[in-house]
Amino acid sequence: MSDNTSRPQRAAEPRRPRSADIGRLGEDLxxxxxxxxxxxxxERNWRNRFGELDLIAADGSALVVVEVKTRASRIFDDPAAAVxxxxxxxMRRLIRHWLADHRDxxxxxxxFDVLSVQLDSRDPTAVDRAVVRHHRGVFA
Structure with missing residues (x-):
């Protein structure tokens, strides 16, 4: 015998972004x-066998290598503390490799700058509530 009574449907909870999704969102921001x-x-996400550079940019005639640290939890300090x-x-070694590949x-x-991106812990995809902190010249 089957039960034909219908059960109330629960509203689907939004899927929590994976760590990789959070990192990609931070890099986009x-x-x-x-x-x-x-x-x-x-360039974004330049890789070689030693690791990855998140973001490489030109600020006028200055080359700026940017490490992006993103968090969706406020439990820890500023994400830049992870550097x-x-x-x-x-990073120094990776920058030397990048420069060797771009001798021209x-x-x-x-x-070298660090951008820390703090996402809203309740809704990490709400980019309008993200806080971006720019730490310039972590080392020159």
Whole structure:
């Protein structure tokens, strides 16, 4: 015997974004931020066997390598706190590799910035509530 009574349907809860989705959203917001400053995005997600550079941009004649740190939780400090001395050393090596691959370009300055993106913990996809902090010249 089958039960033909219908059960009330629950409203589907919105799917929580995966970590990769949150990272991609943060990188998109970071690219928009640097473009709003008048910078030109040269490359995104450049990779080699040693790692990845999130965002490479030109600020006039300065080359700016941007590390993007995104969080959807407020439990931890500013996402930029995740850029440790070990991470900085890795970034220096990656920047040298990028420059070696782009010998035809000339830059008056090379700078490393960190953009921290704090998403709304209740709705990480609400980009209008995201907070972007720009840490310039973490090392030059």
């Amino acid at each position: 970071a690219a928009e931020h640097v473009q709003s400053l008048g910078w030109t995005v040269i 440790t001395p070990l991470k900085l050393a890795r 370009s000339w830059w008056s300055e090379i700078r």
